[in-house]
Amino acid sequence: MSGAVNWLALAIFVGFFALVTVLGFVAARWRAGDLHQLHEWGLGGRRFGTIITWFLVGGDFYTAYTVIAVPALVFAVGAYGFFALPYTIIVYPLVFLAMPRLWAVCQRHGYITGADFVHGRYGSRWLALAVALTGMLATMPYIALQLVGIQVVIGALGIGGGGGWTGDLPLIIAFTVLAIYTYASGLRAPAMIAFVKDVMIYIVVIAAVAIIPLQLGGYGAVFEAADRAFQAKGGATGILLQPGQYLPFATLALGSAFAAFLYPHTMTGVLSSSSGDVIRRNAILLPAYTILLGLIAILGYMAIAAGVSVKSPTDVVPALFIAIFPDWFVGFSFAAIAIGALVPAAIMSIGAANLFTRNVWRVFVNPAISPAAEAHTAKLVSLCVKSGALIFILFLPTQYAIDLQLLGGLWILQTFPAVMLGLFTARVRADALLVGWAVGMIGGTWMSISTGLKPVFPLTIDGTSYPIYIGVIAGAANLLVSVVLSAMLNLAGKAAALDETVAADYVLPRAPR
Amino acid sequence: MDRTEKNPRARWIWIALVVPYIGLLWLPFYNEGRPTLAGFPFFYWYQFAWVPLTSLLLYLVYRRVR
Numbered sequence: 001m002s003g004a005v006n007w008l009a010l011a012i013f014v015g016f017f018a019l020v021t022v023l024g025f026v027a028a029r030w031r032a033g034d035l036h037q038l039h040e041w042g043l044g045g046r047r048f049g050t051i052i053t054w055f056l057v058g059g060d061f062y063t064a065y066t067v068i069a070v071p072a073l074v075f076a077v078g079a080y081g082f083f084a085l086p087y088t089i090i091v092y093p094l095v096f097l098a099m100p101r102l103w104a105v106c107q108r109h110g111y112i113t114g115a116d117f118v119h120g121r122y123g124s125r126w127l128a129l130a131v132a133l134t135g136m137l138a139t140m141p142y143i144a145l146q147l148v149g150i151q152v153v154i155g156a157l158g159i160g161g162g163g164g165w166t167g168d169l170p171l172i173i174a175f176t177v178l179a180i181y182t183y184a185s186g187l188r189a190p191a192m193i194a195f196v197k198d199v200m201i202y203i204v205v206i207a208a209v210a211i212i213p214l215q216l217g218g219y220g221a222v223f224e225a226a227d228r229a230f231q232a233k234g235g236a237t238g239i240l241l242q243p244g245q246y247l248p249f250a251t252l253a254l255g256s257a258f259a260a261f262l263y264p265h266t267m268t269g270v271l272s273s274s275s276g277d278v279i280r281r282n283a284i285l286l287p288a289y290t291i292l293l294g295l296i297a298i299l300g301y302m303a304i305a306a307g308v309s310v311k312s313p314t315d316v317v318p319a320l321f322i323a324i325f326p327d328w329f330v331g332f333s334f335a336a337i338a339i340g341a342l343v344p345a346a347i348m349s350i351g352a353a354n355l356f357t358r359n360v361w362r363v364f365v366n367p368a369i370s371p372a373a374e375a376h377t378a379k380l381v382s383l384c385v386k387s388g389a390l391i392f393i394l395f396l397p398t399q400y401a402i403d404l405q406l407l408g409g410l411w412i413l414q415t416f417p418a419v420m421l422g423l424f425t426a427r428v429r430a431d432a433l434l435v436g437w438a439v440g441m442i443g444g445t446w447m448s449i450s451t452g453l454k455p456v457f458p459l460t461i462d463g464t465s466y467p468i469y470i471g472v473i474a475g476a477a478n479l480l481v482s483v484v485l486s487a488m489l490n491l492a493g494k495a496a497a498l499d500e501t502v503a504a505d506y507v508l509p510r511a512p513r
Numbered sequence: 514m515d516r517t518e519k520n521p522r523a524r525w526i527w528i529a530l531v532v533p534y535i536g537l538l539w540l541p542f543y544n545e546g547r548p549t550l551a552g553f554p555f556f557y558w559y560q561f562a563w564v565p566l567t568s569l570l571l572y573l574v575y576r577r578v579r
């Protein structure tokens with residue numbers, strides 16, 4: 001992969017990167033608001049309509065790391081990697097059902113984070129702290145992985161990746177630029193850049209799925225080549241699932257879907273919309289990105305059919321593009337991937353900063369904080385979060401970030417009962433949810449470590465072993481504990497803490513007929 | 514609670530949201546190579562087909578509940 005610098009591709013790459021940087025700073029003035037207020041800096045003033053939200057959440061949920069990692073998994077193991085497709089389909093009925101309610105209650109009470117909602121609903125700052133810390137913990141490695149996405153394409157351009165710190169200079173520059181415009185413009189920056197990024201990604205993928213199969217003899221030939229390669233390879237690979245993979249495949253899809261919109265970055269995207277109806281429409285329209293993701297996944301098979309050979313599967317997509325596309329389009333497509341990393345990285349750092357400022361700093365350190373100081377704290381935290389991710393990637397092996405991101409998925413899933421049950425019933429109790437959360441976090445982490453950080457745990461019931469995604473096992477235990485303990489507390493007649501929301505807060509107004 | 518949440522007709526429509534879960538999480542439905550469509554084995558085009566289908570189901574619910 002490394003070797004000669006591809007100058008034409010590099011020039012186009014740098015050109016698009018510069019364009020996006022300018023956009024990032026201009027964004028501060030777009031739909032201008034008072035950026036000294038946290039809901040303006042961190043939620044774009046809750047002003048984004050259907051189209052902007054579509055680009056923003058699309059750019060935020062389908063990240064650059066996805067573009068690298070999903071085809072890499074499909075390249076390595078085949079059909080199993082396609083769990084990403086059911087995952088990103090079944091997530092939308094849940095979004096449609098739950099997220100408009102979350103938006104409504106958050107808008108009515110001025111909540112900026114999921115933990116804000118938990119605090120208001122259950123009157124427990126400790127449960128809110130648990131939700132906030134879990135969110136921050138799950139987001140940090142996710143940001144680090146976006147950096148891996150940039151690193152991979154920069155390396156493929158023939159610059160960087162070499163020994164010493166100068167090899168990492170392009171990555172450091174890219175990230176410093178990102179950090180500064182996020183600081184200045186808040187959520188408006190990634191919202192504006194998301195337009196450019198998504199249009200570029202659509203162009204790249206449509207070109208790839210139209211042109212590459214022509215060169216390889218059509219989709220039938222692509223699948224046949226992949227089939228032959230997996231049969232030669234053996235093991236748990238193939239273009240169809242082996243029966244033993246059904247349960248891991250389905251539970252990974254289910255658990256990932258339930259976790260997806262609990263992450264601070266996706267929730268930030270949802271809460272920045274201008275109405276609950278915008279979220280409903282987006283649940284209907286966002287699956288367009290899932291088609292894109294499915295086509296991206298098939299790039300893994302195209303790489304097999306094209307005979308691409310790589311040291312690490314993460315290099316598959318760049319290697320395929322270099323093998324197939326002319327230089328100028330290689331530059332364009334790599335820019336699309338790198339910019340695709342900036343959008344989610346910015347929103348993730350904003351989401352984490354909102355959590356820290358609202359649910360840790362304001363509640364436990366400085367309750368008398370002024371709105372302006374609150375926004376300022378969040379800006380500084382967003383810088384710290386991004387620097388932390390950068391240092392992580394520069395000084396620790398990439399595998400640590402991948403492992404932590406896997407753990408992050410099962411951790412964030414443990415906030416499901418507190419957030420989702422709370423949206424539909426007032427009968428669950430903070431203490432019960434806190435115990436359930438602890439059970440899920442500790443149990444899930446233990447299962448992960450005991451399997452050597454694999455996503456699936458062989459659960460033995462009646463002598464039969466069922467391989468199930470650990471997040472789902474831990475989440476089910478969490479849910480069970482939360483519900484049973486709540487019922488016991490309710491029966492014991494212990495008074496619940498103050499719930500500052502009422503049922504009407506969750507309901508969207510009906511459209512006039 | 515507003516009136517629509519008590520209206521049983523409006524409530525039934527929410528069941529549509531469960532359908533994609535059944536269609537996609539029960540693997541014996543679609544872990545097959547045939548029939549192929551435009552070169553895509555059944556396993557793949559079946560999953561792709563659920564994308565517009567899910568959007569359609571959500572749209573039907575949306576029309577009823579908005």
